[in-house]
Amino acid sequence: MVKRLIRKTGLVETMLEFGMAEEAIDYLRDPSCPKIDVVILDINMPRMNGFEFLERICEDLPGHLRNSVVVILTSSECAADMRQAERFPMVRSFLRKPIGENEISHLDKLVNA
Numbered sequence: 001m002v003k004r005l006i007r008k009t010g011l012v013e014t015m016l017e018f019g020m021a022e023e024a025i026d027y028l029r030d031p032s033c034p035k036i037d038v039v040i041l042d043i044n045m046p047r048m049n050g051f052e053f054l055e056r057i058c059e060d061l062p063g064h065l066r067n068s069v070v071v072i073l074t075s076s077e078c079a080a081d082m083r084q085a086e087r088f089p090m091v092r093s094f095l096r097k098p099i100g101e102n103e104i105s106h107l108d109k110l111v112n113a
Contacts, residue, residue, distance in 0.1 A: 002040065003015065005101065006104055008101075009101065009105075020048070021047065021049075022047070024053070035067070035068075037068060038068065038070075038111055039068055039070045039090075041054070041072055042072075042074065043072060043074040043081060044074070054088045058088070065090045066090065069092045069110045070088065070091045071107060071110075072095065074095075076096075081094075092110050
């Protein structure tokens with residue numbers, strides 16, 4: 001649903017989707033990987049959760065997402081999740097599912113700030 005909503009806005013030229021965090025990490029490791037503007041990261045993913053993904057990026061690819069906007073997308077209402085997200089400087093927003101066009105607009109403002 002998020003993917004469809006983002007496409008509908010017309011704000012995104014290229015959108016990539018990875019089913020597993022490891023696939024995204026492999027993509028980011030590739031020297032030909034273009035600059036990533038926005039990462040929309042679900043906390044609950046199979047095998048490696050969103051926080052583990054961010055930890056791995058910080059350890060293996062330090063500074064790689066420094067100029068990117070990372071947005072945590074979750075259905076969680078847990079304050080501990082928000083505090084954990086704040087540990088990562090690249091995380092610029094914490095959005096709760098479901099999201100709508102207003103939240104996508106907010107992402108566009110974050111990227112273009």
